[in-house]
Amino acid sequence: MSGVIDKIKERLKDFRRPGYYKEFDHHYAIVIDVDRCNGCEACVVSCYAENNLPVVGEQGCEDNRVFNWLRIERYIEGEYPDVKVKFIPVMCQQCDAAPCEIGCPVYATYHNQDGLNVQVYNRCVGTFTCATYCPYDVRRFNWFSYKWDKPLDEQLNPDVTVREMGVMEKCTFCIQRIRGVNDKAKDGKRKVKDGEIQTACAQSCPTGAITFGDLMDPESKVSKLAASKRGYKLFENLETKPSVIYLKRVMD
Amino acid sequence: MILKKLVILAAVFFVAFVIGYGIDAALRTDLDPVQPIKFSHKIHAGTNEIPCQFCHIYAERSRVSGVPNVQRCMGCHKIIKTESPEIKKLTAYWDKREPIPWTKVHNLPDYVYFPHKRHIRAGRKCADCHGDIASMDRVRRVSSLQMGWCLQCHKKYDVKNGQACWTCHI
Known part of the structure; x- marks a missing residue:
């Protein structure tokens, strides 16, 4: 196993020079306080509504074609009186050293100036390589061109592409919202305030477990939370350098 | 043997031409x-x-x-040139309360x-x-x-x- 990881690290060095992501304009990140998450899945629902995700139904779930860009993982420890439950929301980690970017044969996934790992739908040819390389299992594939029933197509978000068959997709950190706020700030000739941009999941979280912000700004709420002692990242040993930071659950 | 190859080559070029022409025509038909x-x-x-x-x-x-919505058109055309047949079409859409397709x-x-x-x-x-x-x-x-x-x-x-x-x- 470690041999494989070393090989991947070697390939990463060839692909991108180290620290290239520090030269970008922004470094958007999400901090998730696992201590506050109670697993209500409101974020999942809002993600479906915001990003035009199709609902695949029972058979689709059985075939592993479910479209949750954001999922809640459950960890249950212990026997009945002493049960400890942990919920971890997992979305695309927007890794700085993303393994999926090495794999793609057509460069449909790359890093843009917002410091986000992005997926270009109309360039994607659907080789599935990125999904295979992704250690977090967050990429979703369009097996069909999904259709919405008559009244439901009215609720599609006009700012987001409705993806077609044969295209890989994943969490975008709600790029359309980032775009919208940046647009407004540009019109007002001012800088974007901290906390002005909110992803759909952060907005809908009832306990405020999810915080979105710019890590490049040292005064932002996210930077302060990220410096917390409880902070950790998923699969840190793979050195993918995720942009999603989790704050550990404290259990007595 | 060479003849056979030539025929195949010609066929391939013909098919490519037909497909290319079709795509080009599809892109250009609805210019106006x-x-x-x-x-x-x-x-x-x-x-x-x-x-x-x-x-x-x-x-x-x-x-x-x-x-522009029909109301914007009617803003002027309630008064201007109401007798023209094209404006009458517009007034019909206005009376039916329908958008112009x-x-x-x-x-x-x-x-x-x-x-x-x-x-x-x-x-x-x-x-x-x-x-x-x-x-x-x-x-x-x-x-x-x-x-x-x-x-x-x-x-x-x-x-x-x-x-x-x-x-x-x-």
């Missing part, structure tokens, strides 16, 4: 579709010199420039994010992309609206992040 009402931009924007954004009001403040001339695919606002505020003129609309009776698409055509300008004016994929494809 026939509209339900013979609306003339030449009269409105040319002769009468009405500015574009008098009717397409959202161009400066939204992603779409906006097709215009055919879209400049149609971008769903995966293209094109804000009119950003382009207008950067000082681009409508005519840069839409051509000299003021001289057209029926609107004709003059630009290819292909990605290479967009990038020409993005390169020329050195747009910030103008050549990153996700600037337009989100």
